[in-house]
Amino acid sequence: MNLCIKLLLLSLALSLSSAFAGDKPLKILITNVHIFDGVSEERLMNSNVLIEDHLIKQISNQPILVDDAIQIDGKARTLIPGLIDMHWHSAYASIPMNVGLTSDHAYHLLIGAKSNEKALLRGFTTVRDVGGNVFSLAKLTDTGVYDGPRIFPSGPAISQTSGHTDFRPSTAVPADLDAPLVYMERIGHVIVADGVPEVLKRTREALRMGATQIKINSGGGVSSSFDPLDVTQFTIEETKAAVDAAKDWNTYVATHTFTDAATRRAVEAGVLSIEHGHLLSEETLRLMKEKGAYLSMQPILDDEDAIPFPEGSFSRMKYIAVTKGTDRVYQLAKKIGVKTVFGTDTLFDPELAEKQGKQLAKLARWYTPVEVLRQATSTAGELLARSGPRNPYPEGPLGVIKQGAYADLILVDGNPLENIDLVANPQENFDLIMKNGKIYKNELN
Missing domain, CATH: 2.30.40.10 (Urease, subunit C, domain 1)
Known part of the structure; x- marks a missing residue:
């Protein structure tokens, strides 16, 4: 390109910017x-x-x-x-587990910024980040330092001892009350709390950090090391403590849970958003409908996109059990009319993160195209608005x-x-x- 053309383009750009500048x-x-x-x-x-x-x-x-x-x-x-992913982890989605657990917070967020830029170019203009200290990334995205979806951050996922996000080593029992927090707790990705006073404290700390909603763990998980799927986590009093603290800040609690017992306890305590729920019964789904709780489920199957846990491992066995429930729960939730939103819950897998849109399209196995799109647009936007005054984007609706x-x-x-x-x-x-x-x-x- 010769100099004259460059100058002409520069002049045109300056004219356009001045035409739309100022007030x-x-x-x-x-x-x-x-x-x-x-x-x-x-x-x-x-x-x-x-x-x-x-x-x-x-x-x-x-x-x-x-x-x-x-x-x-x-x-x-x-x-x-613009599409909305209601179960996203900016800091974990594109980092292999062995790298993520041995890298510092800055590394997590820099990789997360790049991962979120790719998510935006897949059409996901908003994500609800349900676990991880991504408050700085959210602010830097809003100010234009990084390109990416707007973020509704939960901050640290709150777990009981032995719960889904208890990342302490197996040798960390009995717990030493004077021992320092493990690194993932110190940087605010997760935190352990036992008893009503601790749950209140940790919930309030997350809100103080800028959480738009709170994330707790009410039941066993797939990728976690110490909790079988069937266990129920946090007592009704502990769960209600998190809900009450969130309500005092005019927002809500989302919880990780798969099973009936754990979900019923959470919903009875006032939890608004059930993350996963692949093993729920019709009775529990009807309770969710009655209480106005949302199902934030993922279309995971034991197919070509399955998370590659080692064959025969604890996590692999739990993953198979979860995916066996996917068909039945989606069918029941649709029949009953439970409000359902889309999320991916991609963890530690950059290749799976690239399939965000493919995961959304998989919902066609159970829903019409309009119903699929609603889960990732208007219904998701409706749940995001339940953050009330904690919503960082109050000027208009999303989705x-x-x-x-x-x-x-x-x-x-x-x-x-x-x-x-x-x-x-x-x-x-x-x-x-x-x-x-x-x-x-x-x-x-």
């Missing part, structure tokens, strides 16, 4: 699109959307007349809300395309309401990705 809001007009608003069964055909700064200003199937907007011809693509909502938008080359597999390949099928009114990918021009 004059940046406006983007997307024309000629068919809109899935996150809720409706049918698309709003032949429509136009005006974005002003980071919010949706106007939607119409008539021409929108505006003089000072950047115009993008949507070329009859389908416009959908929907409507006036006043955040301008998180994806242009899909095709109709995902007919072919949900389009979301499995965002590199090929997502022509435009916008978060907060800013374009991160544009293949249209």
Whole structure:
């Protein structure tokens, strides 16, 4: 490129930036699109959307007349809300376990920043981070230092002794009250609490750190070393202590649990979001429906995308037991009408993290394409809003395309309401990705 052309392009860029600088809001007009608003069964055909700064200003199937907007011809693509992953771990998703457990906090967050940038380019404009000290990453993403989805952070996952995120070595019993915290606790990824006073303290500490919701562990886990799946963790009094402390801050508790006993105790104590739940009965799902609790489940199966635990290992046996319940619980939850949201829970596996969209598309085994998309858009946004004043993004709703909502938008080359597999390949099928009114990918021009 010769010098004259470079100078011309620089002049044009400066002119554009000055035209939209100062108090004059940046406006983007997307024309000629068919809109899935996150809720409706049918698309709003032949429509136009005006974005002003980071919010949706106007939607119409008539021409929108505006003089000072950047115009993008949507070329009859389908416009959908930005996708939401409700069970994401920014600090762990793309780090192999042996590396993550032997690396420092800065390493976790730097890898997490790169991983989140890739998630954004897969169309995930928001994540709920349910375990890990990613408060700095959330702030740096909001200020534009890093590109990535907006983050609703839980901070340290709170566990009882021997619980799902008790990362202390097997030799750490009996516990020495004067012993220092293990590294994962010191950096705020996890914390152990026993008894009502400790649970209250640790919950309040997480809220003080900036948690938008609280994450506890109410039952056995797959990847953890010391807890079988069937164990129930935290007493009803301990669980209620976390719920009460969160309610005092006008937010809610999400909990890791798979089984009936653990889930019933959590729901009876007021927990709002059940993370996993692959072994639940119809009775417990009906209790969740009655109490208004959400099911935050993952479409995990023992298939080509199975987590590669060593054959015959404790974790492998637990993983098989969990995946055997996936079909039944999704079918029951749909029949009963339990509000269900999508999440991946990718851990320690950068290759699996790349399949975020494929995991979403797997829901077609149980749901219609519209129902699939709702789980990752409007229903997810509804649960995020339950953070109340702890919500860092209070200006508008997430997960929907409507006036006043955040301008998180994806242009899909095709109709995902007919072919949900389009979301499995965002590199090929997502022509435009916008978060907060800013374009991160544009293949249209």
